[in-house]
Amino acid sequence: MTAVTAARPVRAARPRHLAGTGTLLRLALRRDRLMIPAWVLALGLTVAAMGASFEAVYDTAAQRAGLAASMNHNGSMRALYGPVFSDSVGGLVAWRMAGFGAVLAAVMSLLIVVRHTREEEETGRQELLSAAMVGRRAPLTAALLTALIANSLLAALIAGGTALSGRPAAGSLALGLAIGGTGTLFAGLAAIAAQLTESARLAKGLTGAVLGLAFALRAAGDAATADATSPLTWLSPIGWSENLRPYAGERWWILLLFLAATALAGSAAYALTARRDLGMSFLPARPGPALAPRSLSGPFGLAWRLQRTTLLGWTTGFLCAGAVFGGIAEGASDLVGGNQQTREIVERMGGQQGLTDAFLATMAGLLGMVASLYAAGAVLRLRGEETGERAEPVLAGAVGRLRWAGSHLVIAYGGTAVILASGGLALGLAHGLSADDLGGQLGPVLAAALSQVPAVWTLTGLAVLVFGLFPKATPAVWALVGGCLAIGWLGPSLKFPPWAMNLSPYSHLPKLPGADATAAPFVWLLALSALFALLGLVGVRRRDIG
Known part of the structure; x- marks a missing residue:
């Protein structure tokens, strides 16, 4: 029996790349137990309460129509806020917050992902965790799931809060998904940056630069056209957020753009993390001089x-x-x-x-x-x-x-x-x-x-x-x-x-x-x-x- 057993080929155990993901996710949520609620409540409640503010300032349909016409008439204002697709209260809320909320959700997401990926490697804590039963892809997965949970809570709060304020349910859901979807997409982009760079600071800076470029493309496109049809607007995820058009004949198919782009970014991040050593990056720093300058x-x-x-x-x-x-x-x-x-x-x-x-x-x-x-x-x-x-x-x-x-x-x-x-x-x-x-x-x-x-x-x-x-x-x-x-x-x-x-x-x-x-x-x-x-x-x- 022993000889037969010994003669059998022994299959190599498949590596459990996701082992320990649940534990790391709970750890990440515990570490962010103050930051995530602060971001979600501040942004979500601001969007939910904005409808009442618009109703108080522009209490007639004529006033809201005049505001929408004036904003759409001027390229300078469209560059700042985007075009107004509907002069309803909900439409004005979406005009004011679809782009602004998307930017803030992106910032929240990049901070979360970089904190639980590159920052953990930079401080050496990830090496200690990886010495235990933690799979190679578990840290990245836990970070992305943490960002997904934060953006899902944000989208739910925005959708529920605006709907309870009297706005149409479909538009409220579209607005929440537009902002949460943008945040989730930038979580994937931050995950890529965390693989490319050697420090958390550079990863945040690179993702922030992409966010700034997205805002600039959206602003330039909206300044050129009054209906957000410019190719520059469509090159920007923030432009997708406003082109979903909450409360103005929602374009639900745009959610497929967010889904596809997020999946592509996540896949790229997983492919990169599988091809580098822990603590290393694809854009390493240049070796410094042998002797430090006097300034140091x-x-x-x-x-x-x-x-x-x-x-x-x-x-x-x-x-x-x-x-x-x-x-x-x-x-x-x-x-x-x-x-x-x-x-x-x-x-x-x-x-x-x-x-x-x-x-x-x-x-x-x-x-x-x-x-x-x-x-x-x-x-x-x-x-x-x-x-x-x-x-x-x-x-x-x-x-x-x-x-x-x-x-x-x-x-x-x-x-x-x-x-x-x-x-x-x-x-x-x-x-x-x-x-x-x-x-x-x-x-x-x-x-x-x-x-x-x-x-x-x-x-x-x-x-x-x-x-x-x-x-x-x-x-x-x-x-x-x-x-x-x-x-x-x-x-x-x-x-x-x-x-x-x-x-x-x-x-x-x-x-x-x-x-x-x-x-x-x-x-x-x-x-x-x-x-x-x-x-x-x-x-x-x-x-x-x-």
Whole structure:
């Protein structure tokens, strides 16, 4: 019996590529138990509540029809928000949130996927897990499932919330699937980026660049056509989201585009992960010089080396955005015509100093709000260095905690001013050239962009405060920044109550260019930023590292 058994060929056990997926999924959901609910509730409830805001501001069908006609008439506004396919309350909600919500869902998804793939490998935790009974594809599968669960909850909340608010069920479902589908697709794209790059920072930057390109294609396509039929719009997943047309004769077949693109991205990510070693990438870093330059002899040089690529990317993006919006500013005056409701929207968003100046003020404010994302990321790099156990070797030398933290904060605060200056410079140059008044427009527009610095620094100080006193709650910084973005971008047009508007530091700034400005709000915001940063640094000095 023994001889017979020994003579039988022994089949090699098939590798269980998905072994441990369930355990890793539960771990991921536990780690994201604060971040995912914050994202889902903030975005989902905002969309669900927007219908009531539109009903309060535009309480007649004639007013809503006038708003839709005015928005569709002007390419500048279509570039920002997209075309209006229906002047119903639901149609206006979809116009306002299909693109904006899709972008935020994409950001949520890329953060989730990169966190549970490339970041785990970068810190060495994935190697420890893979030494146990964990399949090769289990980490990627768990990350994608986590993102899928988050986007499914978001889609369900949007669909259910808008339907319960009195909107048609079909349109509500289409809006939820459009936003959730975009987020799921970018989860797949983030999974590809996690295989290509060697660090979580580069993976996020690459996926963010793709997202920025998708937004730019959608904006260019919608500026060219009033019905979203431009080929540029169809090249963008964000364009697919608006072309699903919730509440305006839903095109359900567009969901097949999301399904096919997501499946293709996921398949590519699985194929890549099967062809590389753990911790490696397809785009490895170039080997450095044998001897480190003198600039790396101190903490500031190291911080600059770690963050310079991110700063360069943000600066380039702001230059491009400023040039685009500056070039279309002159067209904002054609938006209003005789429509009083549209005039009130523009004036609430950018001030009452003239429509062109109001548009420029709105764009300067948008640059300021987006700059807070860079500032938060630059501050939270400290937490990444800490949890990745890279801070301890630095602090083991002749470097104090305050010097170590301060080196990154100099880049966070100074980098904010640099990217806002670049955006303001491009905005002023493009507008000045199109208006044949470069000398008269460049200075005021640049000053308007730089006037956003105190508000951004306030949120930067708040991020330092959370990092110093509540390090485990640092993911909540993104929710705080996102809340301020929602208040600043949606609040003026939807008439948020004063107490809600005052929660955002941007609401306390004058509407520049054109408005009268005093030093008081700038001084108060700078003082508040300094107070937050001081308290955070006290926490860094006193608490345990790690």
